Amino acid sequence: MSQLGRRIVLRLPIKSVAVAAALLLSACGLSQSPTGNAESGKVRVVAAENFWGSITAQVGGSRVQVTSIIVNPDTDPHSYEATPGDARLIAQAQYVILNGAGYDAWAPKLIGANPVAGRTVLTVADLFGKKEGDNPHLWYSPAYVDQVIDRIASDLGKIDFANASVFTQQAAQYWTVGLKDYHDTIGAIRQKHAGTKVGATESIFSYLADGTGLDLVTPYSYLNAISEGTDPSAADKAEVESQIASRAIRVFLFNSQNSTPDIQGLVDKATSKGIPVVKMTETLTPAGATFQDWQTAQLKDLLQALGG
Known part of the structure; x- marks a missing residue:
């Protein structure tokens, strides 16, 4: 399986x-x-x-x-x-x-x-x-x-x-x-990096890509398949691997709560190519964090990975 x-x-x-x-x-x-x-x-x-x-x-x-x-x-x-x-x-x-x-x-x-x-x-x-x-x-x-x-x-x-x-x-x-810092960090990403091409392991980042103005180039059918726990098509897998191999993306976003050996392999390949990997989670991390502290910390990691 x-x-x-x-x-x-x-x-x-x-x-x-x-x-x-x-x-x-x-x-x-x-x-x-x-x-x-x-x-x-x-x-x-x-x-x-x-x-x-x-x-x-x-x-x-x-x-x-x-x-x-x-x-x-x-x-x-x-x-x-x-x-x-x-x-x-x-x-x-x-x-x-x-x-x-x-x-x-x-x-x-x-x-x-x-x-x-x-x-x-x-x-x-x-x-x-x-x-x-x-x-x-x-x-x-x-x-x-x-x-x-x-x-x-x-x-x-x-x-x-x-x-x-x-x-x-x-x-x-x-x-x-x-939510001031949350909104301000989103605004900073949009102002400095709108249109920048990024990749992701699944659809968790899709809405935030819209909010920040980043260009999420990973095929949506791939993102959705990983999110749903099904196999992406061979063509989608090849496209994602090509984007990493050719460094066509500036940052690779990784949902650590939905990781498999295949996904970890992509993370390792991105790292070896010098592509920053930004970890995201589906629920509050740590568990006692507020929504805004959790989201803003991830956004600041993303901003730094994009070049500040």
Whole structure:
């Protein structure tokens, strides 16, 4: 079997996990309208991934309690196995945030298996008309992130109407102050290096290439195949190897959470040709970082690799 098929793993089907979790939660009396923490009065939020969780925690501030499900930088989110504990978290939440577009397909199944009145669900992909099969790495689009911040503030304001203006103010503060270095670094890359040809191991970088103005020349069919855990065509493989061998790209971007021997071989070839390799990850690294610190650190590595 190809090394690129590593995401096909043996595990209990998600539907079975969801149904089992639903039965467990029903037996525990958790199939009811969610409420905030009785002691704190905070809105209880569950994010499927910690990048959306980090943003929500900063928009909501002291008035939200955020729990993210996928937090381990060593976890491949595409093949994450949901647990009854995840279903319990979602059942108790007032607000659930999913990425969508097939990235966290386990999450809507858990929600559907345990319907709860009054729970608000934000599926980020739906905001932008993205569906399964489209590039799901939406948090790598600066434009999408900005829109999601506004939507989160709006949703929190509807759940906790008394603090709606506070959420709006905190979202504005987060955009102008919290994300300033993030936006400034993106602007610096666009101003100094727009049009520069770069390569990547998978589609995680595609949206950010648009945001920074870089020319991502790796065939999209190759990027998508690696992201989906399938074999790229022979023609695409040859094209990527040719771009590296001829030094047709200035920088090679590497998703370290989706690495195979074939991908590592490309990284080694790029390094041997003197092409800087910039590592990227799908989730917060380290796990306790904020969204902006994580993204800005990667962007600054990219800016330096491009020549500053």
